Amino acid sequence: MSGPDAMHGEMPGFPPGRPGGERDEPLLDMIFDRRPIPPGAPSEMHDLARMLATVAGPAETGDLAGETTALAAFARLVSPASVSPAAKRPARRWLSGRPARARLPLAAALVTAAAGLGSITAAYVDVLPGPIQQMAHVTVGAPAPSRDLSYRPPAVRKAYPRVTQDLRTVAPRPTHSAAPSPEPDSSSRQEPRPGRSGRSPGPVGVTCTPRPRPTQSSSRPSPTQSPPEPSWNPRFPGPVSCLNIPTKNAVPNPSW
């Protein structure tokens, strides 16, 4: 051989340009189609036809293995109750094979249970609006609404629960309006004690501009007077109430 591609003269048994030969293709097609091949065909073609007829022939010993298992599987699926297509489905599809009429009450019961559980949970963590919380307090023994029955934004309570707790004890919450009430009730207002300015939260209002500094109170000198109070930071001339973030050393709004 002279390499991967042999010269024609080196393979005299094969016609040029047809490696492997294609003259036997009609005979091979006859074998595949199980047609009788001509008697003058090469003997290897007859042997080939005989071998393929054997391998396509009737069953031999062991060729019917698994019959019992297959028939058992067939009998398991075919029963008088399984004439309907739904009954012929395998057992692993039992849930999806249930009729829709049986699934509808189940789904409704699940949704109702989830909604009820969620409502009770919300009542016990005291995040419901006031009237609803009051009703939950009466019906299921949830905590009573601690203040008024007006709507409270839940985001404020979730983000800063300690701050709102302080607000509840220090001063009444303003109404929905972001502006402070013009004249709060003096009986419910608790004046900030001297020296406790660091724990005083800012108002709940959502304005982000510095409020004017309060006028001098009895417990605190004005910054214009000298010397300034040591706890007051001159870099923050007034409490900035934005997103209800309590500012250290903040001075309570006098309107509260």
Added chain:
Amino acid sequence: MGGAFGDTLARAQGGDESAFARIFRDVQPALLRYLRVIALEAEDVAGETWLQVVDGLAGFRGDEQAFRAWLFTIARHRAVDAGRSRARRPTVPLDLSGAAEQLVSADSADLALQAVSARAVVKLIAELPPDQAEVIMLRVVADLDSGDVARIVGKTPGAVRVAAHRGLRRLAELAARAGVTQ
């Protein structure tokens, strides 16, 4: 099965166990021989194939040729799945035990000494390249035409025809070497 296939299939789909058994006995030998060429655990794969056939028998529509094509398509998929599953399991290489050489020599010896049985020819076909062996089994044993075989193996009918011819030529050489002559 011929012209009785339609009636037998209808009775099997209606729950007649004897009709299903008749279909099973008609095609199971060809199915097992085909699987013995393309899969190691032929009986297991055949069992999984029949479970799927039983599962979908009620919804099958077609003649005997279509049924055979459907059956062997399922069998091929299950064989592929079995091969993947086996590949994930740790195995002992055959070369370590010398069993590979024993199997090859046993094939030739069997063919030379005993009458040519179907199982011996299946073993001889299994020595062909896998694509050629599968095409020959589907064409000859499953009795499918080139179009059905092409759809099952994912090739063109022309490629199937070429692979079948090459496989038969190679098989003739193997048979001559093994002494299977008149």
